[in-house]
Amino acid sequence: DQQVKQNSPSLSVQEGRISILNCDYTNSMFDYFLWYKKYPAEGPTFLISISSIKDKNEDGRFTVFLNKSAKHLSLHIVPSQPGDSAVYFCAASSEPGAGSYQLTFGKGTKLSVIP
Amino acid sequence: DGGITQSPKYLFRKEGQNVTLSCEQNLNHDAMYWYRQDPGQGLRLIYYSQIVNDFQKGDIAEGYSVSREKKESFPLTVTSAQTNPTAFYLCASSKGTRIYTFGSGTRLTVV
Numbered sequence: 001d002q003q004v005k006q007n008s009p010s011l012s013v014q015e016g017r018i019s020i021l022n023c024d025y026t027n028s029m030f031d032y033f034l035w036y037k038k039y040p041a042e043g044p045t046f047l048i049s050i051s052s053i054k055d056k057n058e059d060g061r062f063t064v065f066l067n068k069s070a071k072h073l074s075l076h077i078v079p080s081q082p083g084d085s086a087v088y089f090c091a092a093s094s095e096p097g098a099g100s101y102q103l104t105f106g107k108g109t110k111l112s113v114i115p
Numbered sequence: 116d117g118g119i120t121q122s123p124k125y126l127f128r129k130e131g132q133n134v135t136l137s138c139e140q141n142l143n144h145d146a147m148y149w150y151r152q153d154p155g156q157g158l159r160l161i162y163y164s165q166i167v168n169d170f171q172k173g174d175i176a177e178g179y180s181v182s183r184e185k186k187e188s189f190p191l192t193v194t195s196a197q198t199n200p201t202a203f204y205l206c207a208s209s210k211g212t213r214i215y216t217f218g219s220g221t222r223l224t225v226v
Contacts, residue, residue, distance in 0.1 A: 004157070006157075009155065034213065034214065036217075041219075041220065042219050042220065043121075043205050043207075043217030043219045044217050046214050046215070049213070049214065089158065093213045101146075101209065102148075102160060102163065102173075103160075103215060105150075105159075107157040
């Protein structure tokens with residue numbers, strides 16, 4: 001049972017245009033969401049996050065939007081650059097009852113930015 | 116520079132063998148995690164540890180074992196009981212936050 005879903009395995013976008021990556025979740029206990037970027041044969045790197053008390057968080061070219069009622073978040077990249085070509089993972093977590101935070105990841109979306 | 120080091124980068128295992136993947140961090144992070152990635156799949160949690168000498172099973176712990184004798188180190192052993200061990204293994208750490216720092220991964224192949 002997938003709690004975090006990225007329904008688009010791949011996305012192609014022209015350089016300079018907007019990339020929109022989508023993520024849906026089912027667990028209403030999730031209160032913090034993250035996006036990670038991953039190049040082949042490397043570990044994921046943290047990109048941007050958002051708390052459930054917000055509906056938008058922006059960092060340079062990257063903006064994450066959260067729609068709690070729809071259990072949906074999206075990552076916008078504007079403008080897209082060829083170096084953005086990577087796999088993007090959506091992740092979610094809930095407040096732990098005790099102990100460390102655990103992240104639940106989606107399957108990822110492979111973004112290709114075409115020069 | 117602080118970070119997480121995973122070794123080796125590539126590992127080959129014969130059927131029936133146990134192999135151990137190394138994960139070392141110098142970030143002074145308390146929590147450490149092991150994830151497995153398969154093609155077209157997300158990252159699935161194998162084991163995690165919040166403090167030294169304590170660890171908990173994740174979603175897919177069967178066929179794996181870990182130890183946490185030092186804060187800096189969290190090795191993962193893939194035992195012969197793991198029937199499909201070929202995958203990309205990622206180690207991560209965090210310190211009281213939900214933002215993980217990941218290592219560069221180990222690709223394990225059964226030959």
